Amino acid sequence: MFAIARALAIGFLALSVVYICLWQYFRAGKRERLEHELDGQASKGERTQVIEAKMRDYTHLLKRRLILGVYILPLTLISVVIGLTNT
Amino acid sequence: MRYVKWTILVTFWILVAAFLHYTLPQHDIARITDTEVRRVDPGGNSWFWASADAGSDGTVSNRDVFFISVVRDGGSVMVYRNEDTGWGWPPYFKFDTSNLQAEAADLRSTAANPQWVVIKHYGWRNEFFTIFPNALSVRAVDGPDVRIFPWVNIVLLTLFAGAFWAIYIRWRRFRIARIDPVLENMGDGLDSVGDHFTRCRNRLRTWLRGWRQK
Numbered sequence: 001m002f003a004i005a006r007a008l009a010i011g012f013l014a015l016s017v018v019y020i021c022l023w024q025y026f027r028a029g030k031r032e033r034l035e036h037e038l039d040g041q042a043s044k045g046e047r048t049q050v051i052e053a054k055m056r057d058y059t060h061l062l063k064r065r066l067i068l069g070v071y072i073l074p075l076t077l078i079s080v081v082i083g084l085t086n087t
Numbered sequence: 088m089r090y091v092k093w094t095i096l097v098t099f100w101i102l103v104a105a106f107l108h109y110t111l112p113q114h115d116i117a118r119i120t121d122t123e124v125r126r127v128d129p130g131g132n133s134w135f136w137a138s139a140d141a142g143s144d145g146t147v148s149n150r151d152v153f154f155i156s157v158v159r160d161g162g163s164v165m166v167y168r169n170e171d172t173g174w175g176w177p178p179y180f181k182f183d184t185s186n187l188q189a190e191a192a193d194l195r196s197t198a199a200n201p202q203w204v205v206i207k208h209y210g211w212r213n214e215f216f217t218i219f220p221n222a223l224s225v226r227a228v229d230g231p232d233v234r235i236f237p238w239v240n241i242v243l244l245t246l247f248a249g250a251f252w253a254i255y256i257r258w259r260r261f262r263i264a265r266i267d268p269v270l271e272n273m274g275d276g277l278d279s280v281g282d283h284f285t286r287c288r289n290r291l292r293t294w295l296r297g298w299r300q301k
C-alpha cells in the first residue's frame with residue numbers, strides 16, 4: 001500500500017509541475033497572440049477589455065484540456081499498461 | 088573550451104542512450120531450458136535488481152528471485168531474472184512474476200524437440216556485475232525466424248524526440264530573444280571596464296616613463 005501511495009504522490013507532484021508549466025506557457029502565448037491581433041484596432045481601454053474577456057474563455061477551455069491531457073491521460077495509460085502487463 | 092563542451096555533450100547523450108537501452112523493452116527469440124529460484128544478496132549491483140514482490144516486506148536485504156535460463160536462436164545462452172517492478176522504475180507495473188514463472192516453466196523444451204518463445208524483457212546481462220535482464224512476458228511462437236516489430240519503442244522514441252525538440256527550440260528562441268542580448272550588454276560592460284583599466288594602465292606607464300626620464 002505504501003508503494004502505491006508513494007508512486008501516486010510522486011506522480012501527482014511531477015504532473016503538477018508539468019501542468020503549471022504548460023498552463024503558464026499556453027496562457028502567455030495566447031495573450032501575446034491576442035495583443036498582436038488587436039494592435040491598433042481598438043482604443044487602449046477597449047483593447048484590455050476584449051483581451052481579458054477572450055482570456056477568460058480561453059482559460060476555461062485550457063483548464064479542461066490540460067486536466068484531461070496532463071492528469072487523466074497518463075492515469076489511463078498506466079491503467080492500460082497494468083492491464084496489458086499482468087495478463 | 089570547445090573540447091570541454093563536446094565531451095560534456097557526448098557524455099550526456101551516451102548516458103541518455105544507455106538509459107533508454109536499459110529501460111525500453113526488447114524481444115529475444117529463445118528456447119527455455121530451465122526455470123529456477125535462487126537466493127540473491129544484491130550488493131554493489133543492487134541498482135540493477137528490482138524490489139521484492141509487491142506487498143511483501145521490502146526491508147530484508149536478501150531474497151529469493153525467479154530465474155529463467157534460455158538458449159537463444161543463435162545458440163548463445165541467456166539468463167533472465169523474473170522480478171516484480173511493482174510501482175517503481177521502470178514503469179512496467181509488473182506484478183505477475185509468479186504467473187510468468189509458471190508460463191515459462193510450461194514452455195520448457197529440449198534441443199531435440201524445441202519450443203520457440205519470444206521473451207520480452209528490459210535490462211542488461213553483465214557477468215562482471217552479476218546483473219540480469221528482467222523478463223516481462225513469454226509467448227510461444229512457431230519457429231525461430233518470426234519477425235517482431237518494436238511498436239512500443241518506435242512510439243516512445245518518437246514521442247521522446249518530439250518532446251525534446253519542442254522544448255529545445257523553445258529554449259533556443261528564448262535564449263536568442265532574452266538571454267543573448269543581456270549577455271552581450273554584459274560583454275559590452277566588461278569591455279568598457281577593460282578599456283578603463285587599459286587607459287589607467289597607459290596613464291600610469293606614461294607617468295612612470297616621465298619619472299624615469301627625469
